[in-house]
Amino acid sequence: MPAVTSAPAAARPTSTPLADAGIPLGALDGRYRGVVAPLVEHLSEAALNRERVHVEVEWLLHLTRVVPGAPQPTEQDVATLRDLVEGFDADSVAELAATERETAHDVKAVEYYVARHLEGTSLEGAEALVHFCCTSEDVNNLAYALMVRGAVTQVWLPAATALVDALADLARASAEVPMLARTHGQPATPTTLGKELAVLAHRLRRQLRRVQGAEYLGKINGATGTFGAHVVALPDVDWPAVGRTFVEHLGLTWNPLTTQIESHDWQAELYADLARFNRVLHNLCTDVWSYVSVGYFRQQLGAHGSTGSSTMPHKVNPIRFENAEANLEVSNALLDVLASTLTTSRLQRDLTDSSMQRNIGTAVGHSLLAVDNVRRGLAGLDVAEDVMARDLDATWEVLGEAVQSVMRAQAVAGVPGMDEPYERVKELTRGRRVDGPAMHEFVAGLGLPDDVAARLAALTPATYTGLASRLVDELG
Structure with missing residues (x-):
């Protein structure tokens, strides 16, 4: 992969009081830093370099079991190399940045960084295995x-x-x-x-x-x-x-x-x-x-x-x-x-x-x-709840759906006088506010069977919620 490097010095803007003070450019690293700080461990440029080191180290260790003649690391060598990842900190970032200034290539800098840390291990002298057959x-x-x-x-x-x-x-x-x-x-x-x-x-x-x-x-x-x-x-x-x-x-x-x-x-x-x-x-x-x-x-x-x-x-x-x-x-x-x-x-x-x-x-x-x-x-x-209750009590017209649905069911059951249920309820409610007494009067004049009329008479906007509360149980 072609290098992704910092801008050359000549292309950088001149220093300013705010820039020199380390003021963040964006809101995530400024005002909201406290909320998003955990992501720095994973999605920052430093985290990218740490994971590059992770991949290079593990690939090197993997190759020692694949490449004929490769030196075999001791348990201590493995721990030392993996500590490059576990202990990746501000000093590691600075060391890697200094290497990148020489390589002008970010992944090549990681390769040299890992190779340099083979010194003192059983893999010293096997630097050729770092980044072996890899493209960036x-x-x-x-x-x-x-x-x-x-x-x-x-x-x-x-x-x-x-x-x-x-x-x-x-x-x-x-x-x-x-x-x-x-x-x-x-x-x-x-x-x-x-x-x-x-x-x-x-x-x-x-x-x-x-x-x-x-x-x-x-x-x-x-x-x-x-x-x-x-x-x-x-x-x-x-x-x-x-x-x-x-x-x-x-x-x-x-x-x-x-x-x-x-x-x-x-x-x-x-x-x-x-x-x-x-x-x-x-x-x-x-x-x-x-x-x-x-x-x-x-x-x-x-x-x-x-x-x-x-x-x-x-x-x-x-x-x-x-x-x-x-x-x-x-x-x-x-x-x-x-x-x-x-x-x-x-x-x-x-x-x-x-x-x-x-x-x-x-x-x-x-x-x-x-x-x-x-x-x-x-x-x-x-x-x-009190505000919602007042709104419900002011909108009895919403029971129009319930009334016409009951009328339809009764028409199917053979009860006379249940014709044009939608149109009759529409005449009562369309574009109007209907209160409780008006709705009760309308229901009483429909000629419904007594038990059905009583069921509708007991209905209020606040109780016309169907199975709503039971459906919440679907959340588990």
């Missing part, structure tokens, strides 16, 4: 797979799962709280708050299962995926088997057919699933924002601070959900472009994926930030 992408594709797997499984998934669990808990707690539904923004058949939250939790969990089932693919088959150098160097070795066992040793899935690069299709699949989770979460944000707007949720003052507006002191703004919306949109813009561009490489290799993959951390970071905001936002909500 053999190292990079495996490093990125390890990085992304770590970020997703150790940081993003636990945070997202905790959020969905909190949402499911809120759904269960409010499973029986009746709420006026609003289809097209208009009063509609009542539901329960818990059932509506359960729908979103169910959708989010499905996406989590897809992310949990992601495959992380890798290859180590040379400059054009043919094992050309391998076979010329050692023709008696079963190189595809060696490559497969090595990739699986790293805990990844072997991709046997590639060009110079691993095709990145697994990344596109994963980023599409993350983006879909983000979109469902965005839907949650807009719904909760709307419920706050109409008073169905009250926001706890302590959870949002004392300042809701710089000029209107009465306000408590739903800022957690608004912040999450914005970060989800930024995340998805990046995830979408990653998914759409990484699957294409001109002929056997171009370098667009190298620059593109350096944005993975930013994409996942904005999603993680949104997840954190939604979790904190939900924790700061109280259910306003």
